[in-house]
Amino acid sequence: MLRVSKLTDYASVILTHIAHYPNGLHTASDLTSATGVALPTVSKVLKLLTKNNILISHRGSKGGYTLAKEPSQTNIAEIITAIEGPISMTECSTLTGVCEQESSCEVKGNWHLINRAVYTAIEAVSLADMVTPVRQQAVSVNMPIVSKTSDLKVES
Amino acid sequence: MLRVSKLTDYASVILTHIAHYPNGLHTASDLTSATGVALPTVSKVLKLLTKNNILISHRGSKGGYTLAKEPSQTNIAEIITAIEGPISMTECSTLTGVCEQESSCEVKGNWHLINRAVYTAIEAVSLADMVTPVRQQAVSVNMPIVSKTSDLKVES
DNA sequence: CACATATAGGACTATTTTAGTACTATATGA
């Protein structure tokens, strides 16, 4: 009922593999072998991740990719945003002027709230968590109580 | 970075309107006037919502649609599922056998975890909350601590 | 300094998903 794109899925698999060997330099073709994802696709994903500061690239011979930060410092929200861009649950949360009903829309503010709750949930899961098998981790997500006077902003 | 379909967006607008007048009977054409969404589209959304027990339909002359439950008893997760079906963040969370890497996939279990966190977040927002303007509500979402011995199941 | 190895960037095509529409059948109240 909510979905990330296949590319994002690949990104999670690729990054999880890299995070297993956080000090190594990984080439696109190494990662193809390791993950089974086609080379041009791996390449596309790696470029997007580099552009968004999740990976660092080293060009030329003996080049490859490494993590830009420690696995615990990269979260799922960043990964999804890197691949899919800053798109929120509804269009009106990212772009203004697309929806004709926008000015009179009653639910806009509430979607912002939902966005924020979802964002908080996925932000709480780091790449380090992805490396750890499920049963050993515990995740706790807290949606902050909304103040009666402050505006909500969905950072994405 | 995560999105619901336009139809789901329309559903939220339509249902919010109905929830404002929870005792009235609403025809498809009434809802078109009220929301500005085209009639065939409104009609499609209403059928989906009826099929999934969010609305009850009354056929024939003087017919129309009413809520199947009180606004506080219908949540956003149900609405999204009604329109988009039981699709999770990644394909492997809903369907088995689609992904070739499934058997060796290291991240599958973790996506289940993320799914669950997101589901918990959107499940906490009811139609009654959508009727209330943003500033007067407070939402708190808690991701339960994952037991070290129990499996996680994403209900969707 | 040339060459092999890698990434960078962009353009392009095919596929899939989503949105939107239309048509026929069925139910019901007056």
Added chain:
DNA sequence: TCATATAGTACTAAAATAGTCCTATATGTG
């Protein structure tokens, strides 16, 4: 029995996504 309204299904068009390919650029090593 007729006007009104939903049910179900099939179809078309548009948009988003996935996947591929080509050319340019950087860099370590013999």
